[in-house]
Amino acid sequence: MRFARLAPPDQDRPPFYARLEGAAALVLDRAPWLGGTTTGESVAWVDLDLACPVEPTKILCVGRNYAAHARELGNDIPKEPLLFLKPPSSLLGPLQTIVLPPDSQRVEHEAELGVVIGRRCRNVSPEDALAHVFGYTCLGDITARDLQRKDVQFTRGKGFDTFCPVGPWIETALDPAQLRIRATVNGKLRQDGPTSQMIWGVPALIAAMSRVMTLEPGDILATGTPEGVGPLVDGDELVIEIMGEGDRAPGIGALRVSVA
Amino acid sequence: MRFARLAPPDQDRPPFYARLEGAAALVLDRAPWLGGTTTGESVAWVDLDLACPVEPTKILCVGRNYAAHARELGNDIPKEPLLFLKPPSSLLGPLQTIVLPPDSQRVEHEAELGVVIGRRCRNVSPEDALAHVFGYTCLGDITARDLQRKDVQFTRGKGFDTFCPVGPWIETALDPAQLRIRATVNGKLRQDGPTSQMIWGVPALIAAMSRVMTLEPGDILATGTPEGVGPLVDGDELVIEIMGEGDRAPGIGALRVSVA
Numbered sequence: 001m002r003f004a005r006l007a008p009p010d011q012d013r014p015p016f017y018a019r020l021e022g023a024a025a026l027v028l029d030r031a032p033w034l035g036g037t038t039t040g041e042s043v044a045w046v047d048l049d050l051a052c053p054v055e056p057t058k059i060l061c062v063g064r065n066y067a068a069h070a071r072e073l074g075n076d077i078p079k080e081p082l083l084f085l086k087p088p089s090s091l092l093g094p095l096q097t098i099v100l101p102p103d104s105q106r107v108e109h110e111a112e113l114g115v116v117i118g119r120r121c122r123n124v125s126p127e128d129a130l131a132h133v134f135g136y137t138c139l140g141d142i143t144a145r146d147l148q149r150k151d152v153q154f155t156r157g158k159g160f161d162t163f164c165p166v167g168p169w170i171e172t173a174l175d176p177a178q179l180r181i182r183a184t185v186n187g188k189l190r191q192d193g194p195t196s197q198m199i200w201g202v203p204a205l206i207a208a209m210s211r212v213m214t215l216e217p218g219d220i221l222a223t224g225t226p227e228g229v230g231p232l233v234d235g236d237e238l239v240i241e242i243m244g245e246g247d248r249a250p251g252i253g254a255l256r257v258s259v260a
Numbered sequence: 261m262r263f264a265r266l267a268p269p270d271q272d273r274p275p276f277y278a279r280l281e282g283a284a285a286l287v288l289d290r291a292p293w294l295g296g297t298t299t300g301e302s303v304a305w306v307d308l309d310l311a312c313p314v315e316p317t318k319i320l321c322v323g324r325n326y327a328a329h330a331r332e333l334g335n336d337i338p339k340e341p342l343l344f345l346k347p348p349s350s351l352l353g354p355l356q357t358i359v360l361p362p363d364s365q366r367v368e369h370e371a372e373l374g375v376v377i378g379r380r381c382r383n384v385s386p387e388d389a390l391a392h393v394f395g396y397t398c399l400g401d402i403t404a405r406d407l408q409r410k411d412v413q414f415t416r417g418k419g420f421d422t423f424c425p426v427g428p429w430i431e432t433a434l435d436p437a438q439l440r441i442r443a444t445v446n447g448k449l450r451q452d453g454p455t456s457q458m459i460w461g462v463p464a465l466i467a468a469m470s471r472v473m474t475l476e477p478g479d480i481l482a483t484g485t486p487e488g489v490g491p492l493v494d495g496d497e498l499v500i501e502i503m504g505e506g507d508r509a510p511g512i513g514a515l516r517v518s519v520a
Contacts, residue, residue, distance in 0.1 A: 057347075060347070063413070083411075083413065083415045083416050084413050085345040085347060085415055085419070087320070087345060087473050088317050088318060089317070089473045089476065090473065101472075103471065151340075153323070153413065153414060159472055160472050160473065161472075161474055211363065212416050212419050212420055212421075213419050213420060
């Protein structure tokens, strides 16, 4: 099933969650991972109505989770998942604009599979991990590469407002190891990698992350980026697309944002 | 004025915000930084009722903000504030227990001044920064030092559940440069430093942080720890106290937590 958060720009109504069925949005009374159910209201929706589909208490990320990407930045492959956080203030919705900060001369895209937590968990085993997932979405771990290198800590380089585009919606019935992540900039393919090449797959990541901190419903995990990261400049159009890998495997769709 | 969040353990009532006047708690209808006003209800409160006084969207911290502490860990003084995040899942209230994780053999206390944001801000100047502060509290940046060194990124070492005790309440009418931070473990003084020795004072920190990310009402900033950090072991009682520096300067009070 496909879930979105809608904020129709021409309506005086707070953003609301909905289950999408084709062109119809079945309105929910709250976030689906908080037990939201359909109110009975159905509305027509268009792409411009899509807001960032999550409101997490945290955005927990892993670095260097694809060997080829670790190598392209000259890094070793860590022996354990390398965790870091992005602030909720960095979230951005579909069709919105990544704002280049004046403090950086080198902002790059990192296209990733986002995992939305459905049930609170702590110290969950890899075997039980996927039972705590609500669904999957496209996520951009936008990074000021020069500041990331200078600070060593990733917080500033990855923490600017608008540096975490997420969307366009959340798909629930997917195999996270049977997907392919693509990033295109102005129509040119930059990143293209299968999620099966993650060093730590989604179950192992959730186990490692929940060994440190409680994961809350609605929290979003960023699972690392395949090789091919590159610069974004004013006027660019970035598309992060996640499709099914293999015959008829379902995918997610395409998240489109601009850069200014 | 003094504000707290109360969760009386013997009452079937969700935690609520209140303004404290001596032994009386004047109940608020919501968090004071979200415009909460008194409901007219006044209740008696005791120490055991005090919950973590904040529910932030982020906990934004600075490392190495006291020269003597940077030196004691063998670090250079950074040229810009070194930012990092702790997850909201790490928050802990007064009289609660820091849980030592099995993955670390060396957990340490870092006593800090916590700053609670009162008004949303982005790109605020040092001159205007303090107008966006709601108040001040005591904060522990508990750190698994071995994991912090091993990972380089601070997220795991500083991100475990219970690793961010905050409280006992928030004081609004203080000068953040006229305070003294003390940490005692089992009654022995471990840390004792004046906030006037911060490399970047609170106004400069808020300016630097808000240059990266929007600060939201209720967000909490951790402003760095003076020298004297040291280990915590099972059974320890940690007290973080912030008092006024100088004649009759007002302080905050003492945050007490245990370790297990």
